[in-house]
Amino acid sequence: MTALSKLTLTDFRNHAAFSLNIKSAAVCLFGENGAGKTNILEALSLLGPGRGLRSASLNELVRQGSERGWTVSAVFDDDHQIGIGLDQASRTPKRAIRVDGAAATTNDLAERVRMIWVTPAMDVIFRGGGTERRRFLDRQVMANIPSHGRVSAAYEKSMRERNALLERNYIDPAWADAVENRMAEAGAIIAxxxxxxxxKLQAAVDARPDGYFPKSDLSISGEFEKRAADGASLSDLEEALRDTLAAGRARDRAAGRTLNGPHRSDLDVIHRPSGAAASLASTGQQKALLIGLILANARALSTADEQAPAPLILLDEAAAHLDPSRRAALFDELSSLKGQAWLTGTDATLFDAFRDRAQLVEVPPTGSA
Ligand SMILES: Nc1ncnc2c1ncn2[C@@H]1O[C@H](COP(=O)(O)OP(=O)(O)OP(=O)(O)O)[C@@H](O)[C@H]1O
Ligand SMILES: [Mg+2]
Incomplete structure (x- = not known):
């Protein structure tokens, strides 16, 4: 996907029917609190693989009071269409996906849509535990490597099998070997x-101009990623992970879970101007670091090979946190990228510095449209 030219939501969150023709590489949604701006970004985020920017369940997304399921459909690259919705026909809620009218899979979405986002909920990623940072990293990876989501799901699945196996009184070694093999195969690819x-992100960070968004120094604390960074081959990694798992059976059994592997890795971020860990930076500095990282990934994605789709960049409430000159720098940078940027804010004037490079769209308060 390079750009959306039309977006239509039905019975999605507070939007009974919302339709927008898109004429620009940047779209700025403005409106009062609760109007449904973030909901629109969430709808867009569901055009890619995964559960979207709020990790909501499919049922939560149905407009309260609606008798039907929800749908989100988008026209992209002028004449292609992606439609997603809650599949009412299946007994367990399921996301129905159609591309150009034909039934499609999450993998089809992953191939077509490269998506990255920043939301206020992500402000805490540098302060909290590793889970959120790892998820953040994996989302950046997924935008670059569509198969990453599928491999991660395979890893998680075999890890659950292994954990269940370790709870038994007798562990069949052949069974454990088979499960750990699958984990090692997927885990090596993940690392x-x-x-x-x-x-790639670090190179994109380094290539960015100095100035409004601070640079970061990135590394992963995780044995297998470190080995990968040092040049280990895929089969080396696989073997190392397989050995680690086999050697850790007794310990993992005592712990009741798998203690070693890429599911425990963390993304370490250093705020380069101060040389200190991002966790020590101020709230505003952390926000700017995060935006800098997303812009670096957007840059990496938009300079990827010609065949790769250009990214959709979703920035929820990013403008409001920035001073006017940083805001202008952000808009300049977004305007220089391939891909389409979607921004939200409560006030149209936040987007003044875009001038004629963006389409301003008012999201009216619920009930008035
Ligand atoms: N399933 C649903 N059905 C109907 N309304 C919903 C549903 N889920 C959320 N909402 C409503 O959507 C509104 C919130 O929308 P959203 O978060 O997009 O607002 P916003 O425009 O981003 O506001 P803010 O400026 O405060 O961020 C709330 O009023 C909420 O009650
Ligand atoms: Mg919002």
Missing amino acids: MNRAMIVR
Whole structure:
């Protein structure tokens, strides 16, 4: 996907029917609190693989009071269409996906849509535990390597099998070997992907101009990613992970979970101007670091090979946190990228510095449209 030219939501969150023709590479949604701006970004985020920017369940997304399921559909690259919705026909809620009218899969979405986002909920990623940072990293990887999501799901699945196996009184060694083999296969790819994308992101960070968004120094604390960064081959990684898992059976059994592997890795971020860990930076500095990282990834994605789709960049409430000169720098940078940027804010004047490079769209308060 390079750009959306039309977006239509039905019975999605507070939007009974919302339709927008898009004429620009930047779209700025403005309106009062609760109007449904973030909901629109969330709808867009569901055009890619995964559960979207709020990790909501499919049922939560149905407009309260609606008798039907929700739908989100988008026209992209002028004449292609992606439609997603809650599949009412299946007994368990399921996301129905159609591309150009034909049934499609999450993998089809991953191939077509490269998506990255920043939301206020992500402000805490540098302060909290590793889970959120790892998720953040994996989302950046997924935008670059569509198969990463599928491999991660395979890893998680075999890890659950292994954990269940370790709870038994007798562990069949052949069974454990088979499960750990699958974990090692997927885990090695995960570590390799992460190491590769961190290197790519770092190069994109380094290539960015100095100025409004501070640079960061990135590394992954995780044995297997470190080995990958040091040049280990995929089969080396696989073997190392397989050995680690086999050697850790007794310990993992006592702990009741798998203690070692790429599911425990963390993304370490240093705020380069101060040389200190990002966790020590101020709230505003952390926000600017995060935006800098997303812009670096957007740059990496938009300079990727010609065949790769250009990214959709979703920035929820990013403008409001920035002073006017940083805001202008952000808009300049977004305007220089391939891909389409979607921004939200409560006030149209926040987007003044875009001048004629963006389409301003008012999201009216619920009930008035
Ligand atoms: N399933 C649903 N059905 C109907 N309304 C919903 C549903 N889920 C959320 N909402 C409503 O959507 C509104 C919030 O929308 P959203 O978060 O997009 O607002 P916003 O425009 O981003 O506001 P803010 O400026 O405060 O961020 C709330 O009023 C909420 O009650
Ligand atoms: Mg919002």
